[in-house]
Amino acid sequence: MLRERYCSGEKPPDARQGTDEAHSRQRDLESLVPGPMTSLNPVLTIGYQIAEVLMTHENMTKKDAMDKAVELLRAVRIPSPELRIKEYPIRCQAA
Numbered sequence: 001m002l003r004e005r006y007c008s009g010e011k012p013p014d015a016r017q018g019t020d021e022a023h024s025r026q027r028d029l030e031s032l033v034p035g036p037m038t039s040l041n042p043v044l045t046i047g048y049q050i051a052e053v054l055m056t057h058e059n060m061t062k063k064d065a066m067d068k069a070v071e072l073l074r075a076v077r078i079p080s081p082e083l084r085i086k087e088y089p090i091r092c093q094a095a
Helices: 002-007 020-032 046-057 062-075
Strands: none
Touching: 046 062
């Protein structure tokens, strides 16, 4: 909801207005910005980053981990997961 409003060109309110609505929207906008611990590393492929976690914590082989990465991307409805695992995060950013 919030994202659609601001991506459609509507400008967010000026936080200096002092209204409750302005403060509420400011908090909502701040929550859209990803932090460094919740973001993917831009120099590593998406598949490698998912597979690395699986290899480390689930003791999977690289091939099994990459197959599982495709399954996970498919489960969250990422289009063409077989191709996405070979891409870098910057190519998949939402507009």
